[in-house]
Amino acid sequence: MARLTKETLLDWYRQMVLIRQFETRCDELYQNKTITGVYMHLYSGHEATGVGALAALGPEDHVITAYRDHGHALIRGVHPNPIMAEMMGKKTGVSGGKGGSMHIASRQHNMWGGYAIVGGHLPLAAGIAFASQYNDRPEVTISFIGDGASNNGYFHEALNMSGVWKLPVVWIIENNFVAMGTRIEDSTAQTELHNRAIGYGIRDGGRIDGQDVFAVYDSVSEAVKYAREGNGPVLIESITYRYKGHGVSDKTYDKRFADELAEWRDNKDPIELLRRQLQKKFKNIDPELAKIDAACQAAVDEATEYAINSPDPTYEDLISNVYVEE
Amino acid sequence: MAAKNIPMREALRNALREEMLRDERVFVMGQEVGVWQGTHRVTQGLLEEFGPKRIKDTPISEMAIAGLAVGAAMAGLRPVAEMMTINFAFLALDAIVNHAAKIHYMFDGQFRVPLVIRAASGWGNQATATHSHTPEPIFAHFPGMWVATPSNASDAYGMLKASIRSENPVLFSESIALYSRPAPVVTDDPDFVLPIGKGEIKREGKHVTLVAYARGVEWSLQAAAELAKEGIEAEVVDLRWLRPLDIDLVLESFKKTNHCVVVEESLPMYSFGSEIAAQIQDKGFDYMDAPVKRVSAMDVPLPFAKDIELMALPNAQKVIDAVKEIL
Numbered sequence: 001m002a003r004l005t006k007e008t009l010l011d012w013y014r015q016m017v018l019i020r021q022f023e024t025r026c027d028e029l030y031q032n033k034t035i036t037g038v039y040m041h042l043y044s045g046h047e048a049t050g051v052g053a054l055a056a057l058g059p060e061d062h063v064i065t066a067y068r069d070h071g072h073a074l075i076r077g078v079h080p081n082p083i084m085a086e087m088m089g090k091k092t093g094v095s096g097g098k099g100g101s102m103h104i105a106s107r108q109h110n111m112w113g114g115y116a117i118v119g120g121h122l123p124l125a126a127g128i129a130f131a132s133q134y135n136d137r138p139e140v141t142i143s144f145i146g147d148g149a150s151n152n153g154y155f156h157e158a159l160n161m162s163g164v165w166k167l168p169v170v171w172i173i174e175n176n177f178v179a180m181g182t183r184i185e186d187s188t189a190q191t192e193l194h195n196r197a198i199g200y201g202i203r204d205g206g207r208i209d210g211q212d213v214f215a216v217y218d219s220v221s222e223a224v225k226y227a228r229e230g231n232g233p234v235l236i237e238s239i240t241y242r243y244k245g246h247g248v249s250d251k252t253y254d255k256r257f258a259d260e261l262a263e264w265r266d267n268k269d270p271i272e273l274l275r276r277q278l279q280k281k282f283k284n285i286d287p288e289l290a291k292i293d294a295a296c297q298a299a300v301d302e303a304t305e306y307a308i309n310s311p312d313p314t315y316e317d318l319i320s321n322v323y324v325e326e
Numbered sequence: 327m328a329a330k331n332i333p334m335r336e337a338l339r340n341a342l343r344e345e346m347l348r349d350e351r352v353f354v355m356g357q358e359v360g361v362w363q364g365t366h367r368v369t370q371g372l373l374e375e376f377g378p379k380r381i382k383d384t385p386i387s388e389m390a391i392a393g394l395a396v397g398a399a400m401a402g403l404r405p406v407a408e409m410m411t412i413n414f415a416f417l418a419l420d421a422i423v424n425h426a427a428k429i430h431y432m433f434d435g436q437f438r439v440p441l442v443i444r445a446a447s448g449w450g451n452q453a454t455a456t457h458s459h460t461p462e463p464i465f466a467h468f469p470g471m472w473v474a475t476p477s478n479a480s481d482a483y484g485m486l487k488a489s490i491r492s493e494n495p496v497l498f499s500e501s502i503a504l505y506s507r508p509a510p511v512v513t514d515d516p517d518f519v520l521p522i523g524k525g526e527i528k529r530e531g532k533h534v535t536l537v538a539y540a541r542g543v544e545w546s547l548q549a550a551a552e553l554a555k556e557g558i559e560a561e562v563v564d565l566r567w568l569r570p571l572d573i574d575l576v577l578e579s580f581k582k583t584n585h586c587v588v589v590e591e592s593l594p595m596y597s598f599g600s601e602i603a604a605q606i607q608d609k610g611f612d613y614m615d616a617p618v619k620r621v622s623a624m625d626v627p628l629p630f631a632k633d634i635e636l637m638a639l640p641n642a643q644k645v646i647d648a649v650k651e652i653l
């Protein structure tokens with residue numbers, strides 16, 4: 001923390017608040033049917049992992065993730081307007097309204113997208129890292145992974161290959177203890193997921209407190225440095241908690257895990273933790289934080305307006321981009 | 327026979343339950359089938375009734391779900407493995423195609439694979455390109471396994487029982503859009519087993535034959551009802567199974583109507599429609615008064631945005647238009 005400027009810390013705070021507010025709005029918009037469809041997975045609760053991890057990257061580095069992707073895109077600097085437009089399936093969305101909530105990508109931000117097939121993006125991450133290695137570019141790829149996804153064949157094959165070829169990728173498992181409705185102990189014999197690094201002969205980046213943005217930043221920075229120097233991949237397990245059901249159609253989660261959920265919300269909320277640390281470190285920071293809160297709210301309002309007023313895609317869009325034109 | 331109006335998901339559940347009661351070797355496995363009560367609530371209550379030995383929640387490991395089910399079936403059990411959605415069966419394709427469908431043949435009958443893979447299928451909910459497949463014809467491409475594609479609750483009930491009792495592997499596709507549709511389902515005959523590979527005429531007519539399966543049957547029936555108002559009598563053939571294919575039923579109808587429109591939820595290239603059209607021109611050439619038309623999804627991946635997604639998909643109006651083109 002000592003090395004970090006006030007400006008940086010406030011920016012981390014801003015990113016976390018923006019994600020929380022953006023998604024709270026998405027949830028409201030889904031309830032009132034402005035956002036439609038069957039899939040929308042919120043990142044609320046995980047913010048410190050995303051923000052701390054991606055703070056360790058530069059713009060030339062790469063990010064890829066699963067369907068719980070709004071937060072990662074916002075952190076990467078993708079503007080909330082086209083993200084919200086994508087949520088509503090508008091032509092002005094990042095993916096032209098074709099991808100929806102689960103497929104937020106922005107080539108220009110090296111945000112390589114959210115992917116809806118569990119585990120499917122892991123070999124893609126290895127491939128993006130391979131391209132960096134192949135082209136002698138000192139870039140690192142961060143791939144976020146759900147705990148549930150670590151039981152899928154893609155995980156095994158991608159991690160092994162990344163190890164054999166010493167690819168510059170940092171694998172970050174966001175362990176929120178549950179995959180849809182299955183608790184980790186019911187799906188996974190080795191519940192300390194970072195231990196899997198040993199099996200793949202890659203660097204074990206340990207199990208970290210994913211609610212503490214500083215802890216995440218420190219561990220991931222070290223891992224990124226290691227990967228960037230050509231030593232190969234690192235596997236990190238970040239312990240975090242999902243505030244909402246798996247997706248918008250999950251109606252049982254809140255009840256089932258009510259006590260545990262309350263414990264995390266009340267005592268380990270990543271935004272609250274950061275706020276308290278900032279208050280401790282800087283005198284009279286509250287007005288500044290309030291200003292940030294308000295600015296985020298304004299950005300979310302603007303994104304909502306923008307998306308609502310954007311045009312729908314048309315038949316031309318339906319048939320475009322199936323192929324690259326020959 | 328007594329019957330009760332119940333949705334397809336409940337009919338499927340009844341079939342599973344009754345087959346589990348009848349045969350100790352039957353067990354259910356898949357993601358979220360137990361504690362979560364099934365992603366589509368088909369397996370609701372089964373964990374409570376049968377316990378964790380026979381209702382197995384699995385990790386997100388499609389390859390191993392299908393492969394383990396093949397092994398268990400070879401070793402004498404009768405697995406009913408659920409792919410949460412058929413899209414994820416692509417991850418299990420090798421175990422299904424190369425093992426489930428091949429082992430009986432490859433070892434010349436030494437092993438049997440009495441396995442059912444259930445999978446929810448279909449689109450129309452803005453589920454986007456990767457989550458909107460209806461790839462049943464892909465599975466029907468391979469000899470060695472049957473493919474069941476019921477169109478209503480009663481058929482689903484009798485066909486799932488048939489599939490579980492079969493000595494062969496069955497890919498059992500359940501149209502998500504049909505899960506909530508009610509139909510009268512037999513309640514007092516646990517041996518209500520429909521014959522494998524037999525289709526059914528769902529509506530009689532003499533001017534045109536509509537050949538369909540699963541959700542296509544619904545559009546065909548809607549179209550037939552509309553067409554009837556204009557004096558066009560469409561016969562609706564529900565094939566029920568893509569394999570074995572009841573082509574005789576199609577030909578019988580076609581010989582009467584001399585016109586055919588194939589209605590499918592899936593994509594047009596190398597499809598169910600292609601197969602039916604090819605067989606009709608081969609075996610019913612002398613009876614053809616018009617080309618065989620196909621109504622299918624458009625040849626594009628499915629987008630998220632609702633309006634353009636619906637544009638890409640078949641519906642009753644498209645069936646009506648196709649009929650009018652050839653009559």
Ligand SMILES: Cc1ncc(C[n+]2csc(CCOP(=O)(O)OP(=O)(O)O)c2C)c(N)n1
Binds near residue numbers: 119146178246410414
């Ligand atoms: C191959 C595949 N199987 C199953 C699913 C259905 N599914 C979507 S998300 C999910 C749970 C994933 O949990 P986890 O990896 O822990 O990520 P989290 O949702 O907690 O972020 C499942 C089973 C899928 N999308 N893809």
